[in-house]
Amino acid sequence: MEEFVRQRRADVLSRAIGSLENSSPGELQAITHRIAGALSLYSFAEEGNQARAFSGWLAENQLADDSEITRRRDELLRLLKDAFIV
Amino acid sequence: MQMSTILIVDDYADSRLFVRTSLESEGYKVVEVSDGNMALSFCDASDPDLIILDLMLGQPDGLEVCRQIRQKSSVPIIMLTSRSTEIDEAMSLAAGADDFLSKPVSGRILSLRVASQLRHTAYESADKESGSKHNETNILSWGSIEIDVKAREVRIDSKVIALTITEFEFLKVLVGSPKQVFTREQLAPVIGASSSFGLEHALDTHASRLRLKIRRAGGPDVVVSVRGVGYRLSAPK
Numbered sequence: 001m002e003e004f005v006r007q008r009r010a011d012v013l014s015r016a017i018g019s020l021e022n023s024s025p026g027e028l029q030a031i032t033h034r035i036a037g038a039l040s041l042y043s044f045a046e047e048g049n050q051a052r053a054f055s056g057w058l059a060e061n062q063l064a065d066d067s068e069i070t071r072r073r074d075e076l077l078r079l080l081k082d083a084f085i086v
Numbered sequence: 087m088q089m090s091t092i093l094i095v096d097d098y099a100d101s102r103l104f105v106r107t108s109l110e111s112e113g114y115k116v117v118e119v120s121d122g123n124m125a126l127s128f129c130d131a132s133d134p135d136l137i138i139l140d141l142m143l144g145q146p147d148g149l150e151v152c153r154q155i156r157q158k159s160s161v162p163i164i165m166l167t168s169r170s171t172e173i174d175e176a177m178s179l180a181a182g183a184d185d186f187l188s189k190p191v192s193g194r195i196l197s198l199r200v201a202s203q204l205r206h207t208a209y210e211s212a213d214k215e216s217g218s219k220h221n222e223t224n225i226l227s228w229g230s231i232e233i234d235v236k237a238r239e240v241r242i243d244s245k246v247i248a249l250t251i252t253e254f255e256f257l258k259v260l261v262g263s264p265k266q267v268f269t270r271e272q273l274a275p276v277i278g279a280s281s282s283f284g285l286e287h288a289l290d291t292h293a294s295r296l297r298l299k300i301r302r303a304g305g306p307d308v309v310v311s312v313r314g315v316g317y318r319l320s321a322p323k
Contacts (some may be wrong), residue, residue, distance in 0.1 A: 001108060001111065001192070001193035001194070004107050005104075008100075008103070011100075014099045015100065030142075030144075032169055033142055033169075034097060034098040034101070034142075034168075035098070036189075037098065037101050037140075037167070037189040038098050038100040038101045038104070040168070040189045040190035041100075041101060041104045041189055041190055041191070042100070042104065043190075045190065048168075048189070048190065052168055055168075066097065069268035082318045
């Protein structure tokens with residue numbers, strides 16, 4: 001399984017980034033929840049935690065401004081893109 | 087056991103692939119679907135040996151799917167989810183799930199949990215088979231409750247009540263030793279728990295469901311919590 005995870009994780013991360021970039025604010029909560037689970041399964045622990053935290057924040061702040069949602073989404077996106085470098 | 091069919095229900099392909107690969111590497115046959123309706127249709131058409139169900143599907147969500155399957159079948163259901171609060175776990179167990187795992191989980195632990203649940207089912211089948219061959223009965227009783235161990239049936243005033251495998255095993259252990267207080271650690275293998283994480287909550291939930299089902303069938307209050315220790319059977323009235 002370690003080898004399987006090692007081979008697939010870059011693709012999983014790439015798809016997660018694509019999903020985040022292409023989601024509307026209304027879709028983000030469900031999307032971030034899904035990618036949080038997948039990221040954590042493929043050994044992106046911190047990225048999975050941050051995605052889960054963002055999903056939780058979205059669930060609790062359904063009336064938040066789109067600008068604040070976008071700011072937080074971009075923050076998560078930066079973290080995910082940095083994970084490619086590490 | 088190695089060719090048991092496992093149904094994976096998850097709406098994210100990468101998560102399904104991880105679970106599929108983990109289980110196939112242990113020799114299981116895996117079928118995957120991406121939403122609750124497909125899962126329900128699959129269960130209507132065939133009988134998976136175990137279901138791994140994501141809690142946060144679209145509509146119907148994992149809890150609803152679990153409830154609907156449980157109305158028709160005692161197939162072991164393991165909830166696998168990114169959410170890990172006590173309330174999520176409690177709601178899952180209350181909906182009829184036999185186990186609850188939160189992501190991340192390693193492929194090894196996932197396979198072991200699956201094997202643990204399938205062992206329960208295998209014991210049940212073996213008991214049923216030996217009962218029919220030998221025409222033997224092994225009845226435990228307590229008040230108006232009667233447990234037919236061979237037939238895997240619980241009756242209250244001769245009326246059969248539907249319990250999950252886990253609830254049946256829980257009740258059987260208590261009725262089998264009516265004066266004993268069982269610690270949570272002693273009961274962990276009975277409910278298929280392989281660690282102490284969330285054990286107290288899981289036991290509480292199974293006990294609550296058991297009490298409710300028995301009361302609804304006109305039976306007595308059967309399970310008593312012993313604070314700080316575990317559970318025992320209530321004193322007969």
